[in-house]
Amino acid sequence: MMKVGFIGLGVMGKPMAGHLVDAGHELIVYNRTSAKAQELIAKGATGAASTGEVGQVSDVVITMLPDSPDVEAVLFEDGGLISTLKPGSLLIDCSTISPEAAAAIGGQLAATGIQFVDAPVSGGEIGAVSGKLAIMMGGEVEAVTRAEEVLNAFAGAMAHVGPVGSGQLVKAANQMLVAGNIAIVGEALSLLQRTEVDIDSALGVLNGGLAASRVLEVKAPKMLERDFAPGFRLDLHYKDLRIALAAAEHAKIAVPLTGIITQLVQALRSAGDGGEDHSALIKAIERLSGAATPVKEGAL
Ligand code: NAD
Numbered sequence: 216m217m218k219v220g221f222i223g224l225g226v227m228g229k230p231m232a233g234h235l236v237d238a239g240h241e242l243i244v245y246n247r248t249s250a251k252a253q254e255l256i257a258k259g260a261t262g263a264a265s266t267g268e269v270g271q272v273s274d275v276v277i278t279m280l281p282d283s284p285d286v287e288a289v290l291f292e293d294g295g296l297i298s299t300l301k302p303g304s305l306l307i308d309c310s311t312i313s314p315e316a317a318a319a320i321g322g323q324l325a326a327t328g329i330q331f332v333d334a335p336v337s338g339g340e341i342g343a344v345s346g347k348l349a350i351m352m353g354g355e356v357e358a359v360t361r362a363e364e365v366l367n368a369f370a371g372a373m374a375h376v377g378p379v380g381s382g383q384l385v386k387a388a389n390q391m392l393v394a395g396n397i398a399i400v401g402e403a404l405s406l407l408q409r410t411e412v413d414i415d416s417a418l419g420v421l422n423g424g425l426a427a428s429r430v431l432e433v434k435a436p437k438m439l440e441r442d443f444a445p446g447f448r449l450d451l452h453y454k455d456l457r458i459a460l461a462a463a464e465h466a467k468i469a470v471p472l473t474g475i476i477t478q479l480v481q482a483l484r485s486a487g488d489g490g491e492d493h494s495a496l497i498k499a500i501e502r503l504s505g506a507a508t509p510v511k512e513g514a515l
Contacts (some may be wrong), residue, residue: 220275221279231279244260270297275304275306278308283316297323
């Protein structure tokens with residue numbers, strides 16, 4: 216068992232950290248809004264007063280923060296992690312950030328003898344709570360092997376996909392796939408809701424064929440119930456789609472569908488919906504047809 220530090224106890228971080236306590240690790244936690252640490256402290260974790268303190272007392276530190284500038288801040292701010300982590304310690308960043316930022320962080324940490332693995336996750340809040348996240352890891356073999364021992368506490372699947380930054384590239388592909396799937400589920404539901412089709416029966420049969428997907432299974436009911444509480448905020452998915460577009464530009468390839476979906480997400484953010492779950496993408500599609508809520512006129 217190891218001394219594990221955890222920084223960023225939001226929708227994903229809190230349940231992930233909880234699994235580390237359950238697995239028997241000695242856990243030290245820090246969150247900017249300290250109230251979010253209380254539940255974990257009650258569970259047996261120790262609260263730290265700063266990110267630097269987390270680094271001081273941990274062998275391994277996990278960060279689960281919104282975006283690249285947040286990870287850079289906890290590392291490089293005055294008294295931040297990089298100044299307190301011991302040589303030979305390991306930083307695992309589970310946040311979704313840009314591959315370039317991950318590679319730069321890995322380089323700076325390596326210069327001070329600290330190992331780094333980028334290990335973004337997929338599976339959403341449900342996956343974090345159930346401890347069944349898919350984790351894509353970039354880094355040196357030795358660091359990744361060490362990271363696996365810790366990440367095992369909340370992983371359903373793990374893969375070492377290449378050098379530092381590669382985990383973030385695979386996560387970008389993941390976010391293209393998820394957004395595309397949500398958008399087309401939104402289009403299909405918008406169509407069906409304008410007809411006299413029995414939607415529950417339709418979803419049942421669709422989930423039994425080639426169109427079946429986790430998105431269809433999990434997000435379609437949310438769209439039908441108009442339950443857009445996050446989950447995964449559109450603002451965060453927008454960040455990820457921009458990472459994917461930048462990666463595509465870097466690789467000199469065109470990703471037209473990703474471009475269109477990014478614009479739909481931007482339209483929702485402009486309308487003030489950025490804090491809603493990404494299943495709210497259906498609203499952008501409905502608005503294109505002039506209806507905020509579906510109507511069944513001229514069915515079949
Ligand atoms: P969140 O906004 O719920 O949580 C982020 C947490 O970080 C918050 O508690 C915030 O207070 C804390 N924080 C921010 N800056 C900080 C700082 N400088 N020091 C300490 N704490 C700080 O976000 P989330 O949904 O948990 O997502 C975290 C990351 O995981 C993002 O990169 C996101 O893209 C990714 N992700 C999210 C999901 C999901 O379904 N929510 C799924 C997979 C991956």
